[in-house]
Amino acid sequence: MHVQSVSLQGLRESNEDEHDIVLNMDTENKDNNKINIYGVFDGHGGSHVSTFLKSNLTKYFVKKNKHDLFNNNKITIKYIRKVFDHVQNKLKKEKFAEHEGSTALLAIHNMELKKNNLWVANTGDSRCVICNKYNIAVQLSKDHKPNNFEERSRIHGLNGKISFDGSDWRIKDLSLSRAFGDLDATPFVTHKPQIFKYKISSRDKFLILACDGLWDVLSNQEAVNFVLECCNFGKQNNTKISDINIADKLANFALKSGSTDNITVVIQFFENLN
Structure with missing residues (x-):
């Protein structure tokens, strides 16, 4: 297993993104969960909330x-929601x-008791x-945009309004419908x-977490194909994945593809593709 990350300012005046990687899978501390956690936080209006x-x-x-925090579905879901509520408070x-x-x-990767479960909790339009094993991109999260049917129904149910500015649907000046902070836009922005829960197969290859600076210009499959091409290039040149920052290459590819936003990427490789 190998993890890579990068955060690019891109064409913006500052970088309001943050990301976090907690590699705790092999901990010997019995008071800690044997899990890995990857987080992407795409800030807007400033970097204080993402930080x-x-x-x-x-x-x-x-x-x-x-004891059974990540071994009981109901407890896991309840606890994740509780943590998100606590942090927003x-x-x-x-x-x-x-x-x-x-x-x-x-993305919370639990390998305790060989369950190999992946829990994905998402608020906003960053994507996992x-x-x-078939080299097919599978999206494990939902983008929260004001014009999505489910989100639009929720907002209208609260007597909220969304508007189109010629390029994006918005709640006030926000082009997403879920986020931390944004107290002046609650409860419409929540x-x-x-x-989501996903059972990782022994043949699944890698996981990509990224902000919309990547996904605005690349489809899920385009991003996966780019990573696979980098892995194949490394294999042909007898170069280990750990010696190539593919996350950085992917972010720069998005920049060259027209992204004007900050670009943050985290990639977890499940197997040595070399």
């Missing part, structure tokens, strides 16, 4: 406070959260994609996550 999430969100999953005390916000995409 806050990097410092505060993943730590609630590392420490083992329930902490943000309500911060002045910067009034007009700033951030997506939150978490896996490359399966921090509530959607949670």
